[in-house]
Each structure stands twice: as C-alpha cells, then as structure tokens.
Amino acid sequence: MTLITDVRTLQEIDDEIAALEASLSETDARLTRSEALEAAEAAWATADAAFQEVRRAQRDLEASIASLTARIDPEERRLYDGSVRNPKELTAIQHEVELLKAQRTALEDRLLEVMEAFESAAAERAGAEAALESARRSRAEEVDALRAKREDLAARLAAALARREAQAGCIPQASLRLYDDIRRRRGHAVARIQGSSCTGCRVAIPESIRRKTFDPAALAQCPNCERILYVG
Template sequence: MLNIFENLTHLQNIDGIILSQKKKIVQKNEEIRKIQQNIENNNLEWENYRKLYDKERIELSRLELELKDVEEKLNKSQNQLYSGNVQSGKELSQWKSTMESHEKTKSNLEDYVINQIDKIEGMRIKEKEKEHQLLIQRFEKDIDSLKKDIEKMKSDLSNNIQLRTDSIQNIPADILSLYEELRKKFSDPVVEMDGDTCRGCHLALPSSIAKRVRKKEEVIQCPNCQRFIFFK
C-alpha cells in the first residue's frame, strides 16, 4: 500500500505544479491583454492629441489669412486716404474711421496669432510624438518578454503533463478514478494522518480507522472528507 500512496502523493504534487503553471499562463496572458489595451488607449489618446494639434494649426492658418486680408484692406484705406482723391471733409473722416477700424482689428488679430503660435508651440508635438513612440516600444517589448515566458511555461507544462501520464500508469484504475473525483473538490485529495487527525479536514479519526491507516495494508479514506489518508 505504501507504494500506492507514494504514487498518489507524487501524482498530487505533479497536479499541483500543473495547476500552478496553468494559472501563471493565464495570468501572463491577462498581463498581455492589459498591455495591449494600454497600447490601444495610448494610440487613441495620441490620435486625439494629434487631431487637436491639427485643429489648432488650422485655426492659426485661418487667423493668418484673416490678418492678411485686414492688412490688405488697411493698405487700401491708407492709399485712398493719402491719394489726394478725397474730395470732402466727410469723405476724409469716413476713410480715417475705416482705417482706424482696420488698425484695431489688425492689432487684435496680431495678438490672436501670437497667442495661437504660443499655444501650438506649447503643445510640443514633436516631443509628445517621441514620448508616445517610446512608450509604445516599451509596451511591445514587455509583450515580447511575456510571450517568451509563456512559451517556456507551455514547454514545462507539456513536460509535466507527460510526467503525469507516466505516473498514473502505476496507480490502479479504481484508486485513480476515486482520486480524480476527489481532485474536483480538493487541491489535496491525498493527506497524511497527523496523530489520529486527518490533515485535510482536521477532524479526529475513529481509533479503528487510525489503526488501519497505521497498518498500511489498505487504502483508507477519511470518513468525513473522503480524502485518502496515509501514515508515514
């Protein structure tokens, strides 16, 4: 019976390792998923930032065109005012008023253009683009590293699955079937007896059961939790 329990304990250890490896693979894949989501979010943020930058550039172009138009109108007013073609005081006053209006508009537009240029320069588009590219590169490097880890884990998992296949050959079919059923409920279907207590459910065993376990002549299950109990 001792060999059966040794084989069951060995199988349980392998199953624990396999379960841990599967969980780690799932965790690594989840890390990759999160990083990929971060890449998508950062790409979207960068796209929106770039659109905002383009929008501000368009606004600057609009202001510059408007300023150019006002400058042309102002030059026209000045030329007309000093052309000698003004015939009356009223007409002179009108041209002066028009010229002053254009000068005021020109001054305001010049301020807007300067502010807009400062705003665009403050967006630091080239620096932001470089920062974005470096961030994406780091994300992609992390993903490559995680994928390599997963490949190594899958290789180790495959080896342990093969070890498990080899191990179950040494266990009687009926015992193996019980073990597989217990494994659905417990991570430790095979436990050692501690004194007269089952280490699985921590309840005291009847003295008759404890004696049978100590004899090591048969496979015994805990009457409470049904785990396999062995005695070293």
Template sequence: MSQVAELVALQEIDAESAAARAALADVEARLQGDAELDEARRQLIQAEAERATIVATQRRLEDEVERLNDRIAPEEKRLYDGSVRNPKELTGIQHELELLKAARERQEDALVEVLDQAETASRQRSEAQGAVTRLEERWSRTQEELRLEARRLGDAIARIDQRREAQAARIPPRLLVTYEDLRRRKGGTAVARIKGNTCSGCRITIPDALRSRVLAGETVAQCPNCERIFHP
C-alpha cells in the same frame, strides 16, 4: 510503493501542473497588451487633436489679418493719393481706417496668444510621441521575453503531462476515479496526511481504529468527514 504513495506522487505532479498552467495563463494575459503603452498612445492622439485645433485657429486668424490688410491698403491709398478731396469723405475714410486697424490689432493680439499655444502644443505632441516610441520599444522587448517564457512553460507542461500519464498508469482505475473526483471537489487536494490524530484536510479527529489501520498501511481509507484519501 504503496497505492497511497503512488497517489501522493500523482498529487505532487498535479500541483506542479496547476502551477505551470497558472504561470502560462499569466504570461498569456500579459501578452494581451501593455496598459502604459495604450495610455501613451491615447495621450498622443489627444495631443495631436489639440495641436490641430490650435493650428486651425492660427490659420483662421492669419487669414483674418490678411483680409483686413487687403481692406486697409486701398483705404490708405485713397486717403493719401489726393484722389479724394471732400473733407467729409476724408473723415469718413479715416474713421473707417481706425475701425479696421483696431480690428486688425485685436486679431493680431489673439494670434500672438495662439502662436504661443501652438508652440506648447507642438512640444507636448513631441513629448507624447517620444513616450510612445520608448514604450513601443520596451513592449517589443517584453513581448519577446514573454513569448520565450510561454514556450518554456509549454515545454515544461508537456513534460509534466507525460510524467502524469506514466504516474496515473501505476494507480488502479477505480482508485484513480475516486482521486480525480475528490481532486475536482476538494480544491485540488485529494490526499490528506494524518497529523497526530487529525486529518490535515479538515482537522477532524480520526477514530483510533481507523488511524491504526491507515498507519499500518493495511488499507486505502478515506476521511469520514471530508472524504479525502488518507496518507500515513
């Protein structure tokens, strides 16, 4: 194989290596987490917080109703057990009872509404919990697949690296230095084919004399414009 043909082979291996490394980087990025699962967990926390707030309101209203019952019962007893005979005092008790019962009714109405909200909140929380469980299972399977894929790519990269080392050893050191330098500066493509009379790297027209020398395989030449190494 000519030196240029050896460089082309090296460039192909380098392209394979770059693709495998990009694929591995992608797999590793995907292993960082599952955005859908994160969102579902966030929603579950929110649903739990909402339910806790509603339950606290429910407790407060139940306590309030109980407190009013505790005040109503002795007043009713006083009203009917005959211990109070003074009509003015009886009217006062009646009035007080009306106020207490009206207050109790308001709290009970609010409680009915809150119990309804609590039911909705419980349903939403269990739905959110279900979503988290489902996505956790999916994520666990995905992670397993991604870890397998990462291992497969890691092995492939190790084999590519070995081939690259062997191929690089076939190229004269000075030419290899030029190749590496161009590869770094020219977006990974150091060797350019001659197409017709133009450089496939930069599309410039190549002088005939240079073109003939390259096509004859007499010399390793670089493009006068983009500096890439010509490949007949």
C-alpha cells in the same frame, strides 16, 4: 511503493500542472495587451489632439488677420492717393480703417498668445511621441521575452502532462477515479493528518481511519471532506 505514495506523487504532478497552466494563461494575458503601451498611446493621442487644436486656432487667426489686412490696405490707399476728395467720405474711410485696425490688433494679440501655446503644445507632443516610441521598444522586448517564456512553459507543461499519464498508469482504476473525483470537487484530493485532524477541513480523524493510512494497498479518507489522507 505504497498506493498512498503513488497518489501523493500524482497530486504533486497535478499541482505542478495547475501552476504551469496558471503561468501560461497569465503570460497569454500579458501578450494580449500592455497597459504601459496603451497609456503611452492615449497620452500621445491627447497631446496630438491638443496640438492640432492650437494649430487650427493659429491658422484661423492668421486667415482672419490676412482678410482684415486685405480690407484695410485698399482703404488706406484711397485715403492718400487723392482719389477721394470729399472730406466727409475721407473721414468715414479713416474711421473704418481705424476700426478694422483695432480689430486686427486684437487678433494679433490673440495670435501671440496662441503662438506661445503652440510652442508648448508642440513640445508636449514631441515628448509624448518620444515616450510612445520608447514604450513601443520596451513592449517589443517584453513580447520577445514573453514568447520565450511561453515556449518554455508549454514545453514544461507537455512534459508534466506526460509524467501525469505515466503516474496515473501506476494507480489502480478505482483509486484513480476516486482521486480524480475528489480533486474535481475539492480542488485538492490529498490531505495530511496533522495532530489528529485533517489539514483539508480541520475535522478530527478517528483512530481507526488513522490506522488505515498505514495500509500500503488502501486509501484512507477523511469522513468529513472525503480527501485521501496520509500521515507524515
């Protein structure tokens, strides 16, 4: 094994670790919240609020109609039970009864409209409730799958970290420090020479440095981006 081969293997393991860590944090984000479930909850809340409002309007109208009826009935009885004999008073009562009945008819018309709205609000609410239930079931299944995925990723990450430690142990301290330092600054510490350029920064590599990449015990670096170079 040449030094550069060991360093490239370390870079591969580090790439794998980075990918596993990215998958883990994405999985954690998906475990934290579900936009589909939140949307179903919001739709249910909206449908429920609309339903409650229509129901309140219906009850208010029914109460107003009942209170009008409670005023109309005794007045109507007075018209026909002979208790009022004064024609003027009878006319006044009749007039009031007609007025109250007209008010009641208007409220009854409004009640019919509200009852229709109630039907459709109830249907919409039932639909939103069914959709919410279905979203909750899907979410429960999704959470199970995500937890299993998370467990698998965590195990693979632990294995990759152990391999990383073993691989780092194969590399001399000074080279390892160099590698870690470049990786911290550049994200990726190793670059291939393609044609005669560094694939990390596209700058031309002098022949003397290119030759150095074939030295089994040394690391050649790009004079521009400092990445560790290899040919192949």
